[in-house]
Amino acid sequence: MMSGRDQEPSHYYVGIDVGTGSVRAALVDQRGLLLAFAEQPIKKWEPQFNHHEQSSEDIWAACCLVTKEVVQGIDAHRIRGLGFDATCSLVVLDKEFHPLPVNHEGDSSRNVIMWLDHRAVSQVHRINETKHRVLQYVGGVMSVEMQAPKLLWLKENLREICWDKAGHFFDLPDFLSWKATGVTARSLCSLVCKWTYSAEKGWDDSFWKMIGLEDLIDDNYSKIGNLVLLPGASLGIGLTPEAARELGLPSGIAVAASLIDAHAGGLGVIGADVRGHGLTCERQPVTSRLAVICGTSSCHMGISKDPVFVPGVWGPYFSAMVPGFWLNEGGQSVTGKLIDHMVQGHPAFPELQAKATARCQSIYAYLNGHLDLIKKAQPVGFLTVDLHVWPDFHGNRSPLADLTLKGMVTGLTLSQDLDDLAILYLATVQAIAFGTRFIIETMEAAGHSLSTLFLCGGLSKNPLFVQMHADITGMPVVLSQEVESVLVGAAILGACASGDFTSVQEAMARMSKVGKVVFPEHADKKYYDKKYQVFLRMVEHQKEYSAIMNGS
Numbered sequence: 288m289m290s291g292r293d294q295e296p297s298h299y300y301v302g303i304d305v306g307t308g309s310v311r312a313a314l315v316d317q318r319g320l321l322l323a324f325a326e327q328p329i330k331k332w333e334p335q336f337n338h339h340e341q342s343s344e345d346i347w348a349a350c351c352l353v354t355k356e357v358v359q360g361i362d363a364h365r366i367r368g369l370g371f372d373a374t375c376s377l378v379v380l381d382k383e384f385h386p387l388p389v390n391h392e393g394d395s396s397r398n399v400i401m402w403l404d405h406r407a408v409s410q411v412h413r414i415n416e417t418k419h420r421v422l423q424y425v426g427g428v429m430s431v432e433m434q435a436p437k438l439l440w441l442k443e444n445l446r447e448i449c450w451d452k453a454g455h456f457f458d459l460p461d462f463l464s465w466k467a468t469g470v471t472a473r474s475l476c477s478l479v480c481k482w483t484y485s486a487e488k489g490w491d492d493s494f495w496k497m498i499g500l501e502d503l504i505d506d507n508y509s510k511i512g513n514l515v516l517l518p519g520a521s522l523g524i525g526l527t528p529e530a531a532r533e534l535g536l537p538s539g540i541a542v543a544a545s546l547i548d549a550h551a552g553g554l555g556v557i558g559a560d561v562r563g564h565g566l567t568c569e570r571q572p573v574t575s576r577l578a579v580i581c582g583t584s585s586c587h588m589g590i591s592k593d594p595v596f597v598p599g600v601w602g603p604y605f606s607a608m609v610p611g612f613w614l615n616e617g618g619q620s621v622t623g624k625l626i627d628h629m630v631q632g633h634p635a636f637p638e639l640q641a642k643a644t645a646r647c648q649s650i651y652a653y654l655n656g657h658l659d660l661i662k663k664a665q666p667v668g669f670l671t672v673d674l675h676v677w678p679d680f681h682g683n684r685s686p687l688a689d690l691t692l693k694g695m696v697t698g699l700t701l702s703q704d705l706d707d708l709a710i711l712y713l714a715t716v717q718a719i720a721f722g723t724r725f726i727i728e729t730m731e732a733a734g735h736s737l738s739t740l741f742l743c744g745g746l747s748k749n750p751l752f753v754q755m756h757a758d759i760t761g762m763p764v765v766l767s768q769e770v771e772s773v774l775v776g777a778a779i780l781g782a783c784a785s786g787d788f789t790s791v792q793e794a795m796a797r798m799s800k801v802g803k804v805v806f807p808e809h810a811d812k813k814y815y816d817k818k819y820q821v822f823l824r825m826v827e828h829q830k831e832y833s834a835i836m837n838g839s
């Protein structure tokens with residue numbers, strides 16, 4: 288077997304990352320350097336409140352487009368492997384692998400229930416009422432964003448047009464690896480994290496019977512997966528000739544069992560060599576690192592040698608991200624989406640857009656510059672002394688695991704100008720960072736010992752977001768050399784499947800690299816400690832309001 292260590296960087300891997308808003312592909316070499324990158328938006332439908340749908344055909348077409356773009360002009364013989372990651376959305380196909388509708392309209396092109404879809408509220412309540420033992424491994428409470436409640440919703444609401452005709456329910460990452468290879472094997476990552484599969488014990492028949500989905504047990508779970516592989520394992524005989532033609536890649540190259548996007552981000556950052564950056568985690572085990580993947584949502588990935596049960600934090604999941612380690616996954620369901628929502632909904636948004644365009648800047652670079660102007664002599668974070676946000680506009684994923692929670696803002700005035708927009712944006716960014724602190728404190732109380740954050744995803748491109756995470760958590764934030772670390776994670780999978788590395792750990796160590804470290808501003812700690820007290824009170828107040836309104 289060749290070792291990646293001894294190679295000149297002549298071997299390439301393709302990573303494909305299907306996020307919520309777009310599909311990205313990259314050509315990555317053995318050192319983890321991105322040689323080419325392409326991005327293509329994907330369609331989303333919201334036919335009614337809390338229903339979010341996509342099309343697996345549209346997503347696959349976007350994968351083909353971006354992959355062709357990144358390998359243009361490259362010697363095909365050098366491309367050794369392909370890895371996918373994607374959001375944990377639910378793809379539904381019939382027995383002949385054709386799309387089935389997941390909507391009342393019967394539109395079969397919309398055959399994906401997206402991860403952030405909250406239609407299955409009644410179903411998840413009933414599942415949680417069972418108090419079945421599998422719930423211990425999802426933080427004690429199942430999330431409405433997981434697959435079991437969505438499957439139950441389909442059975443109860445779309446029996447004729449969907450449920451009875453369905454032949455295959457895939458997590459989106461597994462759908463993609465099936466499209467590429469024709470192999471219906473599922474990744475341990477998707478099944479353990481979103482489908483209640485146990486790496487040690489397999490499926491638990493009693494769970495599916497208890498929730499009324501006993502039909503899924505038939506034929507040895509053929510509809511939801513009975514061949515389960517570790518992420519990075521090579522699938523079948525590699526890329527099929529048909530998929531190779533569509534993607535513009537050589538047929539037969541190795542294709543890896545996939546990862547959920549947050550987990551690929553985790554692989555892309557958590558194993559980096561941190562020597563020489565003055566970080567305490569240099570002398571600590573890898574379990575002291577928390578990978579935070581910040582896109583539409585944020586996911587907080589912490590690993591441990593032994594299982595740690597953290598109330599309200601998903602997991603512990605064995606080998607779902609780094610083989611041999613347990614994973615806990617905290618999360619905030621909307622972060623990038625919340626910032627976009629707050630900024631775009633403000634009356635000064637058109638003015639912001641015009642001014643940012645005139646300066647050829649992104650709206651966020653413009654807002655960060657504007658905050659620097661108005662802060663005067665004080666630290667920028669102090670602009671929100673009397674403006675506080677509770678960020679759960681789409682429920683709380685962690686650590687409260689309460690989907691009924693809503694967003695809150697206190698400290699509003701009659702102002703509608705650009706200063707007002709910028710300060711509201713700042714308070715929103717801070718609220719997200721306080722949410723991260725809340726998750727970290729809960730993980731530490733349950734047994735994790737964390738010292739350093741490793742941030743990636745679209746929001747890690749925002750220096751204000753990064754600095755606020757450092758200041759508010761009091762921890763240094765490591766950013767990768769490659770800003771598209773999730774794609775490096777997907778490429779690591781392809782590299783493992785190709786056999787160029789002996790293990791995921793070896794590929795991680797060789798291919799993820801530290802770019803920049805942002806240290807916390809300790810002088811501002813007292814201020815943020817006070818704001819954190821307000822943050823925690825806000826949710827208590829919200830619960831009090833709802834108790835008053837729901838009382839007799």
Ligand SMILES: Nc1ncnc2c1ncn2[C@@H]1O[C@H](COP(=O)(O)OP(=O)(O)O)[C@@H](O)[C@H]1O
Pocket residue numbers: 305306307308309581582583584622623624626627649651652744745746748749
């Ligand atoms: N250059 C940037 N500056 C600030 N925010 C950014 C930048 N690029 C992306 N974002 C934010 O990141 C979020 C999307 O992140 P991304 O990782 O692309 O999402 P997803 O994987 O969910 O599709 C958006 O909400 C966007 O506002």
Ligand SMILES: O=C(CO)[C@H](O)[C@H](O)COP(=O)(O)O
Pocket residue numbers: 306307308373374375376402480547548549550581582583584585586616618744
């Ligand atoms: O549940 C998740 C991971 O377990 C993610 O939140 C989901 O996959 C969406 O990711 P993104 O915000 O990057 O689009």
